[in-house]
Amino acid sequence: MKHRHLLGLKDYPAEDIQSIIDMAFTFKEVLERPIKKVPSLNGKTIVNLFFENSTRTRISFELAQKRLSADTVNFSASTSSLKKGETFKDTAQNLEAMKIDAVVMRHPTPGAPLHLTKYIDAIIINAGDGTHEHPTQAILDMTSLHEKFGYLKGLKVAIIGDISHSRVALSNIYGLKTMGAEITLCGPATLIPPFVEDLGVNVNYNVDEVIDWADALNVLRIQRERMGGGLLPSIREYRNLFGITTERLSQHNKELVIMHPGPMNRGVEIDSSVADSDQAIILNQVLNGVASRMAILYLLLGGKSDKGKD
Amino acid sequence: MDFSKLKRQVILKGGKILDPIKNTIKKSDLLLENGKIKALGKINSNKSTYLMDCKGLIITHGFCDLHAHFREPGREDKETLESGSMAALAGGFTRVCVMPNTNPPMDSPEVIRYIVDRSEECPIYIHPIGAITKGQKGNELTEMGTMLSEGAVAFSDDGLPVTNSAMMRNALEYGTMFDVPIINHAEDLCLKQDAVMHEGKVSTHLGLPSSPDLTESNMVHRDLSLTDLTGGRLHVPHVSSSKSLDHIRIAKRNNDKVTAEVTPHHLFFTDDDLQKFDTNLKVAPPIRTMSDQKALIKALKDGILDCIATDHAPHTIEEKEGTFDLAPFGMIGLESCFGAVNKVLVKENNLNQLNLIQMLTTRPRKIMGFNNNLLDIGVNAELTIIDPNEEWIFSRTDIRSKSYNSPFIGQNMYGRVKYTICKGYISVI
Numbered sequence: 001m002k003h004r005h006l007l008g009l010k011d012y013p014a015e016d017i018q019s020i021i022d023m024a025f026t027f028k029e030v031l032e033r034p035i036k037k038v039p040s041l042n043g044k045t046i047v048n049l050f051f052e053n054s055t056r057t058r059i060s061f062e063l064a065q066k067r068l069s070a071d072t073v074n075f076s077a078s079t080s081s082l083k084k085g086e087t088f089k090d091t092a093q094n095l096e097a098m099k100i101d102a103v104v105m106r107h108p109t110p111g112a113p114l115h116l117t118k119y120i121d122a123i124i125i126n127a128g129d130g131t132h133e134h135p136t137q138a139i140l141d142m143t144s145l146h147e148k149f150g151y152l153k154g155l156k157v158a159i160i161g162d163i164s165h166s167r168v169a170l171s172n173i174y175g176l177k178t179m180g181a182e183i184t185l186c187g188p189a190t191l192i193p194p195f196v197e198d199l200g201v202n203v204n205y206n207v208d209e210v211i212d213w214a215d216a217l218n219v220l221r222i223q224r225e226r227m228g229g230g231l232l233p234s235i236r237e238y239r240n241l242f243g244i245t246t247e248r249l250s251q252h253n254k255e256l257v258i259m260h261p262g263p264m265n266r267g268v269e270i271d272s273s274v275a276d277s278d279q280a281i282i283l284n285q286v287l288n289g290v291a292s293r294m295a296i297l298y299l300l301l302g303g304k305s306d307k308g309k310d
Numbered sequence: 311m312d313f314s315k316l317k318r319q320v321i322l323k324g325g326k327i328l329d330p331i332k333n334t335i336k337k338s339d340l341l342l343e344n345g346k347i348k349a350l351g352k353i354n355s356n357k358s359t360y361l362m363d364c365k366g367l368i369i370t371h372g373f374c375d376l377h378a379h380f381r382e383p384g385r386e387d388k389e390t391l392e393s394g395s396m397a398a399l400a401g402g403f404t405r406v407c408v409m410p411n412t413n414p415p416m417d418s419p420e421v422i423r424y425i426v427d428r429s430e431e432c433p434i435y436i437h438p439i440g441a442i443t444k445g446q447k448g449n450e451l452t453e454m455g456t457m458l459s460e461g462a463v464a465f466s467d468d469g470l471p472v473t474n475s476a477m478m479r480n481a482l483e484y485g486t487m488f489d490v491p492i493i494n495h496a497e498d499l500c501l502k503q504d505a506v507m508h509e510g511k512v513s514t515h516l517g518l519p520s521s522p523d524l525t526e527s528n529m530v531h532r533d534l535s536l537t538d539l540t541g542g543r544l545h546v547p548h549v550s551s552s553k554s555l556d557h558i559r560i561a562k563r564n565n566d567k568v569t570a571e572v573t574p575h576h577l578f579f580t581d582d583d584l585q586k587f588d589t590n591l592k593v594a595p596p597i598r599t600m601s602d603q604k605a606l607i608k609a610l611k612d613g614i615l616d617c618i619a620t621d622h623a624p625h626t627i628e629e630k631e632g633t634f635d636l637a638p639f640g641m642i643g644l645e646s647c648f649g650a651v652n653k654v655l656v657k658e659n660n661l662n663q664l665n666l667i668q669m670l671t672t673r674p675r676k677i678m679g680f681n682n683n684l685l686d687i688g689v690n691a692e693l694t695i696i697d698p699n700e701e702w703i704f705s706r707t708d709i710r711s712k713s714y715n716s717p718f719i720g721q722n723m724y725g726r727v728k729y730t731i732c733k734g735y736i737s738v739i
Contacts, residue, residue: 010515089631109633110517111587130635132517170517194522195511 001299005124007113008133009174016299017139017179023295024143024288030067031291040298041070044101048074049091050127051107056262056286057127057137061104064293070301073100088112089119096120102301105129123300131165137261138171140292142179144285145216148257153180158210160242161220161269162191168220168261173199186210187220187242190231207242211249216257219244222269235268246273257281311400311710312738313433316691316731317360319343321353325364325695329685330371330668340369342691345734349687362729364695368663371671371684372404372692372732376464376571377493377547377619378644380406380436383424384413389624389712391425394644395432396710397622399737401644402670402694402727404434405680410441411468417441419456426461433735435692437463437678442481442492446470449477451484458488463678464545466493469594469639471529473499478533482542491545491569491677496529496554497521497595506634508596512581518634523602526595527553534561537568545677546570548621550595552605559614569677571619572606574643574650579603579717589630589637590717593621607659610669617673620647624713642711646704648696649723656698657724663698695729702726708739 110132380394410416429436440462505521513520623640
């Protein structure tokens with residue numbers, strides 16, 4: 001692996017992404033066994049440092065760590081306690097003092113994982129930094145797409161929803177572009193970041209055109225807090241324009257893979273009937289999430305002495 | 311940096327004197343006696359004179375900064391008038407205007423008097439800029455007339471823009487009685503929201519909240535229009551965007567009461583430098599694109615921008631080593647100013663050295679109405695001596711400020727301040 005940490009997928013080498021995906025398939029096979037545990041990271045200590053609430057990502061990481069026989073510690077700190085006085089630096093140095101091997105961190109501020117590398121020597125894995133990146137989510141999405149289609153190069157992926165506030169979108173864009181996929185972003189103009197075409201993606205506000213074009217739709221969560229705040233008028237309006245509804249899909253006579261990083265707002269960005277249909281691979285994404293995170297942990301912390309540099 | 315009292319008689323020997331008023335650079339010695347300029351020309355030494363070798367160096371007016379934060383009173387842990395003075399001397403500045411965002415703010419004649427009195431003890435000249443509105447709250451005008459008579463030289467609510475257009479109009483109108491510069495930090499806070507950087511390709515890459523250049527230029531345009539309406543005097547601080555320059559360019563065609571400054575960091579860095587999330591580059595207005603940077607350099611050459619001002623803004627390391635959202639806006643800038651702007655403007659963009667010196671000396675002094683005849687016989691020496699060609703790397707040890715929040719650390723510099731003479735003292739870098 002070229003990089004010692006996994007901070008983001010920007011400038012992350014294609015061969016390393018491919019190695020992770022290949023390894024994820026190996027671990028997925030392990031997860032199908034009656035005994036789902038391997039001794040690969042026996043003796044390694046990993047801290048899950050979550051400055052922001054998370055259920056699925058944290059559990060997914062924790063499971064991945066346990067399946068690999070690593071020792072794990074969970075640390076949930078609300079950022080309000082940081083605002084009260086304890087600095088990020090103190091938290092980081094406390095962890096360092098306890099001799100740990102890796103930190104999986106979620107933080108509300110873009111750049112926080114890079115910041116952490118300045119203070120501690122452990123391997124850092126970004127589990128989401130604000131509206132910046134969420135590389136492990138993008139890798140599990142790519143693993144799921146690869147599993148479904150058998151290839152990523154030339155695959156047409158549409159990302160639909162709130163792109164501006166989405167770390168999932170940005171990491172998916174970086175990763176999928178590196179792997180040679182084509183990307184179209186679709187969502188309200190107020191939720192598409194400016195200059196996003198610079199990342200080599202298309203933007204189309206017409207969701208029906210996008211459905212006609214795409215091989216797969218990655219449907220993002222629309223946070224209810226965004227409604228009525230000047231960015232979006234209402235749920236009704238959003239559903240009319242961008243909702244992935246059964247009715248809309250039935251008007252397009254094509255096979256389409258539906259993804260969602262969760263948590264879903266059923267009835268807002270996606271209909272229950274779509275989310276639960278055969279074309280949705282949403283629960284498979286969840287399983288691939290554990291396998292992909294096992295692959296990432298194994299490749300970054302595993303026995304290989306191939307020490308990359310950042 | 312070595313700082314000491316000037317000897318009674320000092321000859322600056324073998325250097326060139328750059329006179330930014332007469333537009334000349336010529337070889338000349340300079341004799342100082344009791345801290346005053348006694349003679350120019352060829353001067354022979356005798357036993358009682360102290361000789362300073364200035365071969366290869368340029369002697370010129372002490373630099374003047376229109377925009378600095380010395381944090382006193384209120385945040386003496388970040389900077390004091392003394393520590394700010396030492397930072398100024400290290401950067402070749404002998405005269406500094408300090409912004410009113412202190413605690414309490416400089417919004418009354420009493421606080422202005424306090425700054426003026428405290429400055430008497432400092433080794434440089436410090437001039438307070440009074441607040442436009444009481445408590446910098448944007449609601450009530452301060453006692454400008456009385457504050458001026460206590461020593462204020464201009465008015466600004468500093469980092470807090472005067473959002474209310476009627477209040478800005480009143481300030482400019484009231485200011486016409488005194489022909490005093492009104493300085494408004496131009497950022498439309500509604501458009502800015504929680505932005506921490508310029509909205510562009512880089513902000514999209516980084517996922518940081520951002521705001522577009524219009525955030526600045528909209529308010530600059532409003533202020534310029536109000537200046538036209540009222541006949542007031544407007545000084546636009548730290549211009550950062552090409553769009554603002556377009557408005558200033560047009561306004562200057564028929565209004566000689568408009569002036570504008572630019573900071574070294576907006577000339578030196580671009581938003582691309584934020585890729586490493588260095589909180590020291592978090593400033594307001596934000597560092598913008600390379601095309602804005604080029605426009606700023608051109609505008610300086612064309613005279614659309616009048617002068618360079620540092621916006622020296624000390625913050626504690628504890629505040630700056632937090633995450634990007636929590637870190638305060640601002641960087642220090644006095645010590646690194648000359649090496650940075652000389653590199654960008656003279657070395658890389660072929661600006662005449664003399665012009666650059668004017669942007670640091672005569673132009674800012676003219677805006678504030680300060681004495682500009684600094685090379686006359688008999689004046690108190692306020693001189694800066696530079697090596698225009700020294701290549702060096704700015705480091706932590708070059709900093710005299712109490713704070714060291716500087717992204718210039720580790721950067722290559724071109725040209726260096728060697729000595730600064732002011733109030734009968736000399737600092738040797």
